[in-house]
Amino acid sequence: MILHPSVIANLLASYISSGMVLYAMFYGVQILRYWDIQSGHELQLVLERKTYLISTLLSYVFGLQLLSLFLFIFTADSLAPLFVGAMCAVGTLNVDPYGYPALTLKILNFILAGLWLILNYADNQGYDYPLIKRKYQLLAFVAPVIILEMILESAYFLGMKPDVITSCCGSLFSSERVTGLGSEIASMPALPMLWFFYGVMSCTLICGIVFYLKGLGGYLYAALSLLIFLISLAAIISSISLYIYELPTHHCPFCIIMEEYSYIGYLLYIILFGAVVSGLGVGVLSPSRNVESLKLMLSGFIRKLALTSVILYAAFTALVTYKIVSSSLVISYEVVY
Amino acid sequence: MRQWIEKQRYIIDFTISSLLRRKVKNFGLLALYTLIVFMLASTMFFTYSIKKEASLILKDTPEIIVQKIVAGRHDLFPVSYIDTLKKIRGVAAVESRLWGYYYDGLVSANYTLLVPPANGDTSGKSRPSAKTTVVVSESGGQQADKSKPLFELGGAVLEPGTLITGNGIARLRDIGKDDYMPFRAFDGSVLNLRIAGALSSQSELVSSDLLLITAEDFRKLFGIDNRYVTDVTVAVNNPSEVEMVASKIRKALPEARPISRVEILRTYDSIFNWRGGMMIVIFSAAVLAFVIFAWDKASGLSAGERREIGILKAVGWETSDVIQMKFWEGAVVSLTAFFTGVILAYVHVFFTGSIVFEPALKGWSSLYPNFELTPFVNLEQLTTLFFLTVVPYTVATIVPIWRAATIDPDSAMRFTGE
Numbered sequence: 001m002i003l004h005p006s007v008i009a010n011l012l013a014s015y016i017s018s019g020m021v022l023y024a025m026f027y028g029v030q031i032l033r034y035w036d037i038q039s040g041h042e043l044q045l046v047l048e049r050k051t052y053l054i055s056t057l058l059s060y061v062f063g064l065q066l067l068s069l070f071l072f073i074f075t076a077d078s079l080a081p082l083f084v085g086a087m088c089a090v091g092t093l094n095v096d097p098y099g100y101p102a103l104t105l106k107i108l109n110f111i112l113a114g115l116w117l118i119l120n121y122a123d124n125q126g127y128d129y130p131l132i133k134r135k136y137q138l139l140a141f142v143a144p145v146i147i148l149e150m151i152l153e154s155a156y157f158l159g160m161k162p163d164v165i166t167s168c169c170g171s172l173f174s175s176e177r178v179t180g181l182g183s184e185i186a187s188m189p190a191l192p193m194l195w196f197f198y199g200v201m202s203c204t205l206i207c208g209i210v211f212y213l214k215g216l217g218g219y220l221y222a223a224l225s226l227l228i229f230l231i232s233l234a235a236i237i238s239s240i241s242l243y244i245y246e247l248p249t250h251h252c253p254f255c256i257i258m259e260e261y262s263y264i265g266y267l268l269y270i271i272l273f274g275a276v277v278s279g280l281g282v283g284v285l286s287p288s289r290n291v292e293s294l295k296l297m298l299s300g301f302i303r304k305l306a307l308t309s310v311i312l313y314a315a316f317t318a319l320v321t322y323k324i325v326s327s328s329l330v331i332s333y334e335v336v337y
Numbered sequence: 338m339r340q341w342i343e344k345q346r347y348i349i350d351f352t353i354s355s356l357l358r359r360k361v362k363n364f365g366l367l368a369l370y371t372l373i374v375f376m377l378a379s380t381m382f383f384t385y386s387i388k389k390e391a392s393l394i395l396k397d398t399p400e401i402i403v404q405k406i407v408a409g410r411h412d413l414f415p416v417s418y419i420d421t422l423k424k425i426r427g428v429a430a431v432e433s434r435l436w437g438y439y440y441d442g443l444v445s446a447n448y449t450l451l452v453p454p455a456n457g458d459t460s461g462k463s464r465p466s467a468k469t470t471v472v473v474s475e476s477g478g479q480q481a482d483k484s485k486p487l488f489e490l491g492g493a494v495l496e497p498g499t500l501i502t503g504n505g506i507a508r509l510r511d512i513g514k515d516d517y518m519p520f521r522a523f524d525g526s527v528l529n530l531r532i533a534g535a536l537s538s539q540s541e542l543v544s545s546d547l548l549l550i551t552a553e554d555f556r557k558l559f560g561i562d563n564r565y566v567t568d569v570t571v572a573v574n575n576p577s578e579v580e581m582v583a584s585k586i587r588k589a590l591p592e593a594r595p596i597s598r599v600e601i602l603r604t605y606d607s608i609f610n611w612r613g614g615m616m617i618v619i620f621s622a623a624v625l626a627f628v629i630f631a632w633d634k635a636s637g638l639s640a641g642e643r644r645e646i647g648i649l650k651a652v653g654w655e656t657s658d659v660i661q662m663k664f665w666e667g668a669v670v671s672l673t674a675f676f677t678g679v680i681l682a683y684v685h686v687f688f689t690g691s692i693v694f695e696p697a698l699k700g701w702s703s704l705y706p707n708f709e710l711t712p713f714v715n716l717e718q719l720t721t722l723f724f725l726t727v728v729p730y731t732v733a734t735i736v737p738i739w740r741a742a743t744i745d746p747d748s749a750m751r752f753t754g755e
Contacts, residue, residue: 009720010724013728082606
């Protein structure tokens with residue numbers, strides 16, 4: 001293990017969020033089993049109070065997930081000098097097999113926690129807790145994933161061993177490490193990927209606007225927003241990053257959040273994550289549109305979510321387009337590396 | 338949206354005025370909180386900037402240093418090996434070095450004696466190597482630093498019988514230009530050397546205990562034969578070949594130990610990471626104590642506070658509003674403490690030379706350099722700090738807040754014994 005302050009902070013955050021989720025889960029199970037809004041039983045009253053605690057806890061977990069996602073990448077990036085062959089976060093994440101799974105789970109958990117909060121918000125609008133069971137079913141799904149993330153992250157950080165000078169073996173110690181998964185994604189052809197990205201993005205935006213205006217195709221929009229989220233990530237790696245770095249060979253999805261590129265990555269990723277959470281929120285809430293106590297507000301809220309998502313995706317596209325147009329890199333023909 | 342912002346504003350207004358109503362209690366918490374942030378932030382700022390300093394200095398060191406090892410110990414390097422090194426493909430230049438330590442019993446301090454490289458053009462710095470300079474892209478300020486040599490002779494000329502001292506030695510011995518400095522040579526005879534000048538004070542981190550001496554005097558002082566040098570440095574043109582060249586050196590000279598620059602950098606990084614981490618682990622006890630304190634503060638509501646919440650709920654505040662109020666209370670306290678602590682730590686580390694933690698973090702020596710750290714703070718440090726202080730505090734107060742917020746108004750107001 002590397003006793004780096006950021007590593008300690010990462011582990012702390014991860015243990016705290018899994019502790020909070022476990023605590024929330026404990027009451028979540030009770031709610032799933034014993035919830036009965038008609039009953040005036042003491043347990044029911046206790047549970048009704050506990051829902052406030054749980055939603056507060058999970059809002060914190062959500063905030064913590066967002067911050068720790070960036071802290072995680074930061075840490076990986078700053079640890080890079082300690083490993084042979086690692087120049088930024090990509091190399092550090094490849095140091096042991098748990099790096100990338102931990103990162104993927106972090107992103108997934110961020111999205112899941114966001115969806116839970118959307119569900120929670122909608123639930124609080126109705127006077128009779130109409131979505132409570134669904135909410136806690138989702139929590140029952142999120143909690144194990146957050147625990148799993150905690151385990152992977154611990155394994156990742158605790159298993160790290162820096163390549164430093166040991167007593168007398170000098171440079172022999174630094175054997176070349178084989179680079180792994182990270183670079184594989186990057187080798188997708190840049191230009192076709194870009195056209196694909198723009199194509200799917202326009203479909204998504206049109207679908208979103210149609211949904212906003214006519215209220216049709218909510219599920220389609222949710223599915224498309226998940227799809228375009230994944231495509232956007234791939235496009236950042238395979239082509240957008242090239243334009244930001246103005247280097248036809250540099251595919252790193254992490255360096256764009258660094259100071260050299262004026263922290264543009266934060267903006268891109270925050271917009272993207274916000275867009276996918278609100279887009280998926282449309283799909284999560286759509287089945288509840290006919291619930292009696294939510295009829296009045298829910299479809300308005302869903303449309304607002306769709307609009308938010310569409311605006312964010314449009315902003316993402318605009319930002320990316322601006323970066324591509326203003327970049328001095330011109331890709332006229334493709335070289336396969 | 339506007340309505341929401343207005344609502345939050347009113348809640349914040351209310352929270353702050355309610356905080357100010359209980360000045361003593363809240364300022365006690367705030368002071369303790371600030372102190373915790375201050376301690377952690379000082380540690381982090383110090384280790385990060387010293388790491389930065391070390392990496393800036395080491396950036397100009399030679400790519401590979403080759404030492405000879407006998408029975409696992411560092412031994413003198415035979416000059417005849419240099420030709421073998423020069424024959425290795427990829428090696429741009431090989432430079433021999435003479436350096437060592439001298440223990441001065443008078444002031445019980447160790448000096449570092451170094452024979453400056455004979456001519457500048459092989460000393461790594463002015464060597465034209467397009468590749469290495471392209472890779473290093475730092476901000477403008479550091480670029481200026483880079484072009485400066487590590488030590489400046491300040492016009493003094495080094496000739497046999499003279500030496501040039503670092504500032505630390507000059508301070509310790511209270512000597513200056515044209516004074517004589519006696520050395521006891523290896524055979525017991527006394528060698529009297531005249532001081533020709535002092536090194537510039539800008540580079541004190543590296544040159545505080547440094548004595549520059551001519552090769553002749555050096556050999557006379559330590560009795561080192563002309564056939565030996567202390568070690569050699571190997572310059573490599575292509576940075577990506579360094580590992581390969583190092584392994585070739587090991588093959589050609591089995592008793593040699595090549596050490597590459599990146600390995601030294603990595604080791605320094607690890608050491609300072611470890612020191613900073615160690616301090617944080619030690620401070621974690623303090624953080625834990627603080628968290629327990631915060632928990633206690635948040636859960637031990639005074640009768641007045643209970644009644645306040647009871648009345649708020651009775652006049653129509655919902656549980657979620659009370660939680661929101663408490664959230665803002667936490668945010669106000671946390672952010673005030675966090676930023677005050679960070680600013681104080683910044684002043685402490687970069688303006689007062691971190692008087693409190695210096696001995697633990699820097700190491701100890703009787704000839705310690707006086708130097709001012711270049712301020713270096715980035716977002717990563719601040720995020721880490723936030724996670725180590727604000728997050729534990731916030732988490733510790735969630736459950737007490739919820740308990741307070743779910744008090745029934747009637748039971749809260751029935752408590753009137755204030």
